[in-house]
Amino acid sequence: MNTSENPGCKDPVTTPMSGVASQDERHRVLIIGGGTAGIAVAARLARAGQKGVAILEPSKHHYYQPLWTLVGAGEARVEDTVRDEASLIPRGVKWIQDAAEEVDPVRQEVRTRGGLRIGYDFLVVAPGIQLDWDKVAGLREALETEHVSSNYDVRLAPKTWQIIQRFQGGTALFTHPSTPVKCAGAPQKIMYLAADHFRRTGLTERTQAIFGSGAKAIFGVKPFANVLEGVVKRYGIDARFEHNLVAVDGAKREATFENAKKERVTITYDLLHVTPPQSAPDFIKRSPLAWREGPCTGWVKADKHTLQHPDFPNVFALGDAADLPTSRTGAAIRKQAPVLVDNLQAVMAGRPLPGRYDGYASCPLTTGYGKLLLAEFDYDGKPTPSFPLINTMQERRDMWLMKKYGLPRMYWSLMMRGLA
Numbered sequence: 001m002n003t004s005e006n007p008g009c010k011d012p013v014t015t016p017m018s019g020v021a022s023q024d025e026r027h028r029v030l031i032i033g034g035g036t037a038g039i040a041v042a043a044r045l046a047r048a049g050q051k052g053v054a055i056l057e058p059s060k061h062h063y064y065q066p067l068w069t070l071v072g073a074g075e076a077r078v079e080d081t082v083r084d085e086a087s088l089i090p091r092g093v094k095w096i097q098d099a100a101e102e103v104d105p106v107r108q109e110v111r112t113r114g115g116l117r118i119g120y121d122f123l124v125v126a127p128g129i130q131l132d133w134d135k136v137a138g139l140r141e142a143l144e145t146e147h148v149s150s151n152y153d154v155r156l157a158p159k160t161w162q163i164i165q166r167f168q169g170g171t172a173l174f175t176h177p178s179t180p181v182k183c184a185g186a187p188q189k190i191m192y193l194a195a196d197h198f199r200r201t202g203l204t205e206r207t208q209a210i211f212g213s214g215a216k217a218i219f220g221v222k223p224f225a226n227v228l229e230g231v232v233k234r235y236g237i238d239a240r241f242e243h244n245l246v247a248v249d250g251a252k253r254e255a256t257f258e259n260a261k262k263e264r265v266t267i268t269y270d271l272l273h274v275t276p277p278q279s280a281p282d283f284i285k286r287s288p289l290a291w292r293e294g295p296c297t298g299w300v301k302a303d304k305h306t307l308q309h310p311d312f313p314n315v316f317a318l319g320d321a322a323d324l325p326t327s328r329t330g331a332a333i334r335k336q337a338p339v340l341v342d343n344l345q346a347v348m349a350g351r352p353l354p355g356r357y358d359g360y361a362s363c364p365l366t367t368g369y370g371k372l373l374l375a376e377f378d379y380d381g382k383p384t385p386s387f388p389l390i391n392t393m394q395e396r397r398d399m400w401l402m403k404k405y406g407l408p409r410m411y412w413s414l415m416m417r418g419l420a
Contacts, residue, residue, distance in 0.1 A: 026119035028052030032100050036330050037126035037319030040337040043418030046090035058099040072151040072160030073193040103287040105312040122314045127281050129182050129320035135277040142250030148272045164194050169206030170270030177277040178214025178244040182328045185363040187275040195235035196368040209237045214244035224375040231367045280321045299323035305356045307340045316340050331362030364403045372399040
């Protein structure tokens with residue numbers, strides 16, 4: 001896990017545009033993105049009595065994505081993961097149902113796909129992450145076949161369970177790209193659940209489970225990696241690290257990887273679960289808010305403790321599109337949102353920034369049906385358990401129940417209401 005502050009990143013070259021464009025509307029605080037991060041911030045601002053807040057978000061539906069792993073394992077219904085976006089917009093906050101196309105922090109303006117020019121005094125950047133399906137040759141076509149799926153698409157998560165049920169032995173292949181991804185544990189969660197299902201249905205002896213991962217290890221935080229290495233061994237999974245998926249031939253059922261030596265390795269599969277490469281949204285990559293060079297290229301710059309943009313002090317960022325050196329999870333956002341709101345209000349009032357985010361992130365790793373390893377850690381890779389009286393360094397059934405029932409309720413009823 002990268003715990004240093006944006007190593008090797010270089011400052012972007014920003015060129016202010018001349019002139020002042022006319023604006024269709026202007027807001028005291030504009031939030032780009034109405035997903036987990038955007039709604040959490042908006043709800044807290046609304047509770048604090050902040051006026052003039054608007055959310056720019058095109059989607060009609062809002063998803064609780066962590067439950068898609070259990071949808072793909074037959075343990076949850078996809079309809080339980082969705083709500084109408086309108087039902088989550090806090091009272092007093094304006095919803096602009098449009099998508100950002102360009103951000104100009106010099107003019108303090110966002111231009112939208114629908115042609116609007118929206119001005120702001122303060123900007124919160126929370127657009128989420130982009131799934132780059134086309135970065136893997138043939139992947140879109142392969143997803144149309146009966147042997148390939150991905151829990152990273154709400155339309156495909158139910159299909160994952162269908163292909164796991166139909167599987168009668170052979171090679172079950174699971175992938176993790178070399179790029180950052182939202183919920184870095186998700187690619188292996190479904191692998192463990194599938195392996196447990198194969199064990200329960202007597203297919204283990206007829207199955208070769210392979211994990212093709214672009215990462216260098218099973219997990220970036222050593223204490224939890226030690227536990228997961230034992231899970232991999234228990235299921236007899238062939239873990240191949242620094243193997244990045246580059247192509248899929250759905251007709252031949254072949255997946256091609258590029259290894260650390262830049263060699264191509266092709267694996268024939270009978271079941272394939274793919275985690276697509278991911279990146280910041282394209283409009284972010286083009287903007288002066290993003291890093292232009294170095295390992296952080298394309299991600300929004302943000303101080304890792306205050307979440308304030310170093311070049312534009314009226315801009316803050318959180319969530320998956322920010323360059324924060326921690327895992328991209330909803331749990332991380334839950335800790336980022338109150339820090340951001342406190343610091344944003346301080347800037348508005350001309351006060352010093354009081355809030356500091358320590359890099360807390362959490363990854364509830366399902367390691368089998370009824371088993372879960374709750375990995376919680378900070379920027380230093382230090383375990384930061386929320387339940388100090390129980391041992392969260394082992395697989396637990398109570399943590400499984402928390403993921404399946406407790407966390408969704410907390411998300412909808414508390415986090416999305418600015419209460420947690």
